[in-house]
Amino acid sequence: MMDSPHAGYILASYLLAAVIVAGLILLAVIDDRTQRKALEKLEAQGLRRRSTGKTGEA
Amino acid sequence: MLRFANPTLFLKLVRWLMPLAAGASAVLLGWGLYLVFAVSPEDYQQGATVRIMYIHVPAAWLALSCYSLMALSSIGSLVWKHPLADVSAKALAPIGAAFTFLCLVTGALWGKPMWGTWWVWDARLTSVLVLFLVYCGIMALWTAFDDPARAARPVAILTLFGFINVPIVKFSVDWWNTLHQPASVFRMGGPSIDPSMLTPLFVMASGATALMLALHLAGMRTEILRRRVRTLSQQLARQDGLNHDG
Numbered sequence: 001m002m003d004s005p006h007a008g009y010i011l012a013s014y015l016l017a018a019v020i021v022a023g024l025i026l027l028a029v030i031d032d033r034t035q036r037k038a039l040e041k042l043e044a045q046g047l048r049r050r051s052t053g054k055t056g057e058a
Numbered sequence: 059m060l061r062f063a064n065p066t067l068f069l070k071l072v073r074w075l076m077p078l079a080a081g082a083s084a085v086l087l088g089w090g091l092y093l094v095f096a097v098s099p100e101d102y103q104q105g106a107t108v109r110i111m112y113i114h115v116p117a118a119w120l121a122l123s124c125y126s127l128m129a130l131s132s133i134g135s136l137v138w139k140h141p142l143a144d145v146s147a148k149a150l151a152p153i154g155a156a157f158t159f160l161c162l163v164t165g166a167l168w169g170k171p172m173w174g175t176w177w178v179w180d181a182r183l184t185s186v187l188v189l190f191l192v193y194c195g196i197m198a199l200w201t202a203f204d205d206p207a208r209a210a211r212p213v214a215i216l217t218l219f220g221f222i223n224v225p226i227v228k229f230s231v232d233w234w235n236t237l238h239q240p241a242s243v244f245r246m247g248g249p250s251i252d253p254s255m256l257t258p259l260f261v262m263a264s265g266a267t268a269l270m271l272a273l274h275l276a277g278m279r280t281e282i283l284r285r286r287v288r289t290l291s292q293q294l295a296r297q298d299g300l301n302h303d304g
Contacts, residue, residue, distance in 0.1 A: 004106035006171040013110045013164045017117075020160050021269065024153065028276045035283035042290040049289055 063142050065282050072275045079272035086265030093258035101255075108255065110168040115243070116263040117161035120270050121189060122224055124154030127274075128196075129221040132214035142278075144210035145285075147217060148200055149277030153270055155193035162186060173237060181230035182238035189227055192220040206285060 004010065094112045101108035128150045134143030165183065166176040177183065196217055203209035226233075231240040242250045249256055 004100075006105065006107045009167045009171050010106060010109050013113050013167045016163055016167075017113045017160055020156050024156055024273055027152075028273055028280065032276065032280045032283070035280055035287055038287045039283055039290070042287065042294065045294065047290045047293055049286060 063140060065142060065145075068142060069279060069282060072279050076272050076275040076279070079268050079275065083265050083268035083272055086261055086268055088265075090258055090262035090265050093261055098255055098258045104172060107168065107171050110164055111255075112258055112262045114161060114164040114168055115259060116266040117157045117164060118186070119263055120266055121154060121158035121161050121186070122227060123267070124150050124157060124270065125189065125193070125217075125221065125224055128154065128217050129224075132217040135210050135214045136218075139210075141207070141285075144206065144214070145278050145281045146274070147210075147213065148206070149274055149281050151193055151197045151200065153273050153277065155190060155197065157266075157270070158186065158190040158193055162190060178237050180236040180238055181234040182227070182236050185223060185227040185230050188223050189220075192216075192223060196220070206281075206288075 090112065094109055098109075098112075100106050128147045131143045131147035131150065134140050135147060162183075165186075169178075170176050196213060199213050199216055200206070200209055203212075230236060231238055243256070243259070251259070
């Protein structure tokens with residue numbers, strides 16, 4: 001493949017795909033950790049959702 | 059199935075389904091990349107450039123699939139007003155936008171050596187660009203509201219309005235004379251691609267779909283947590299207000 005005159009285009013496509021996938025995964029992990037920490041902090045102050053144990057609320 | 063439409067039960071389901079989808083994605087994409095670079099042949103006309111297809115085509119399929127799922131979630135949001143439906147729609151928007159962006163850029167990277175141009179304003183390319191802009195508009199509308207429950211309805215209406223573009227993207231190559239080639243996989247009379255290229259394409263597409271599922275589940279879980287944080291923060295603000303008044 002590297003001897004192809006268009007190897008740069010192919011490489012750029014796969015690199016971009018890798019960057020986008022890595023970015024999506026990284027953002028998902030960071031966002032999840034941020035929300036988890038914020039929730040733990042609030043719950044440590046004794047706060048609980050009124051619907052805890054019930055169903056229906058997101 | 060409806061049992062899992064409850065956020066608490068859904069979170070339990072995500073706990074084992076998300077690692078499963080992420081694992082399947084890693085295995086399938088690894089296998090797919092091996093097939094793409096070590097097994098699949100070069101095209102007799104395009105040479106090695108055909109390898110861009112294994113990224114571009116799954117990205118295009120997922121761009122449309124994410125939007126279709128978002129439209130289904132929007133129906134759930136408008137008709138049943140179920141909070142998980144708008145959580146699902148909100149989590150899908152950035153994933154769909156990312157795959158649409160990848161489709162557009164890899165299309166340009168494929169177009170330059172094959173067509174001699176990065177871009178033409180033909181119906182397929184333009185309708186995919188419109189799809190990307192609609193995704194951006196939907197994400198902007200989500201952030202325009204403080205309360206996600208208030209945002210759900212206008213976002214769902216915009217999403218369903220934007221769904222008009224999905225069949226236009228799919229059938230643009232049949233309805234208009236485009237530089238972009240017509241469908242070569244999902245078409246009447248079966249795929250026109252050789253099995254030696256079709257197999258890696260399906261493996262890569264399956265891996266990308268599993269990745270999309272894992273990211274969607276992760277995004278939904280985070281959105282549920284975000285809404286819980288919001289509820290508790292409001293509760294805390296009310297308590298502080300009462301203490302201050304007292």
